[in-house]
Amino acid sequence: MNKKADFGDVLIDNLIYLILLVIFIAGVIAFIYSNMNGANVWGDYYVKQVVGIVDLAKPGDVIIIDVQKATEIAKKNKVFDFEEIFRFDNMKSEVCVKLSQGRINCFNFFNNVNVAPDSSQKWVHLAEPVNRLHLQIIAKEAS
Amino acid sequence: MIQRRAQLGEQMMIFVFIFFLVMIGAGIVIGTFVFVGAEFDFRQTEASLLSYKVKQCLDEERLFGMEKMQIGERRGFFMKECGFNESSLERNNLVKICKGDVTLKQCIDLKQEDSFFSTGGNFQVCDLNDNDDFAGCSSRILLKEGQKYTVLTISKQSIRRKL
Numbered sequence: 506m507n508k509k510a511d512f513g514d515v516l517i518d519n520l521i522y523l524i525l526l527v528i529f530i531a532g533v534i535a536f537i538y539s540n541m542n543g544a545n546v547w548g549d550y551y552v553k554q555v556v557g558i559v560d561l562a563k564p565g566d567v568i569i570i571d572v573q574k575a576t577e578i579a580k581k582n583k584v585f586d587f588e589e590i591f592r593f594d595n596m597k598s599e600v601c602v603k604l605s606q607g608r609i610n611c612f613n614f615f616n617n618v619n620v621a622p623d624s625s626q627k628w629v630h631l632a633e634p635v636n637r638l639h640l641q642i643i644a645k646e647a648s
Numbered sequence: 649m650i651q652r653r654a655q656l657g658e659q660m661m662i663f664v665f666i667f668f669l670v671m672i673g674a675g676i677v678i679g680t681f682v683f684v685g686a687e688f689d690f691r692q693t694e695a696s697l698l699s700y701k702v703k704q705c706l707d708e709e710r711l712f713g714m715e716k717m718q719i720g721e722r723r724g725f726f727m728k729e730c731g732f733n734e735s736s737l738e739r740n741n742l743v744k745i746c747k748g749d750v751t752l753k754q755c756i757d758l759k760q761e762d763s764f765f766s767t768g769g770n771f772q773v774c775d776l777n778d779n780d781d782f783a784g785c786s787s788r789i790l791l792k793e794g795q796k797y798t799v800l801t802i803s804k805q806s807i808r809r810k811l
């Protein structure tokens with residue numbers, strides 16, 4: 506009986522250690538998981554490349570970019586709707602790329618233009634023969 | 649008394665425990681970044697794209713007449729004529745244009761009111777040549793109708809991660 510009470514005391518004494526350990530392990534697993542498949546690195550790469558292209562573009566340009574790798578990574582990370590991968594916020598002049606659940610990489614472009622999808626209103630066009638991002642560059646005043 | 653001292657010692661062990669967690673965590677983070685690489689540095693490319701566009705704007709004489717304007721009016725005129733988004737450029741970039749026969753160093757040191765155009769800010773980073781930690785500066789020289797223009801651009805933008 507006495508031994509049981511001792512065991513309870515030891516557990517309560519170490520409870521704070523156990524809670525800290527569980528939080529730490531959960532954090533480490535989340536960090537490793539998010540970096541495991543390169544979603545962060547590829548998201549970083551894609552957003553900056555798209556911004557670079559938009560910065561150099563002129564109104565009237567139609568831009569087509571191979572995004573096969575981005576769609577493969579997004580699919581692995583359970584982002585099944587490919588229209589969610591690339592987001593363009595013309596108000597903030599911002600491009601965001603989402604290649605994994607819950608994490609988005611964003612970057613600004615300095616070119617004073619609006620970015621819009623093509624006439625089909627879809628950003629990502631599948632199997633052409635690879636998946637491609639279609640962008641239309643529009644003058645700020647015209648839109 | 650002896651028992652209280654023992655309790656205090658036991659409670660102090662939590663700092664040792666947290667220290668170990670921090671050390672292990674830092675080791676994992678450093679190890680991961682060594683393996684997957686640090687952030688893809690785009691600052692040099694962005695600064696170069698910006699200086700190219702500013703040079704193009706000067707070359708096409710879209711900034712003609714800006715010199716006669718007040719400093720306050722120049723900013724809006726520059727952004728409009730060269731097609732830059734004012735809020736985005738002000739937040740992430742610096743631009744300076746020096747007119748006349750000045751060296752790069754002189755252009756860096758030139759005050760905002762004495763330059764052809766300047767967004768303001770510190771351009772000393774452009775003086776730190778070949779230093780990868782300050783990779784966000786680009787300079788271009790344009791010779792137009794006997795006049796020399798020195799264009800300095802800086803990118804300080806880094807990726808923003810949202811959840």
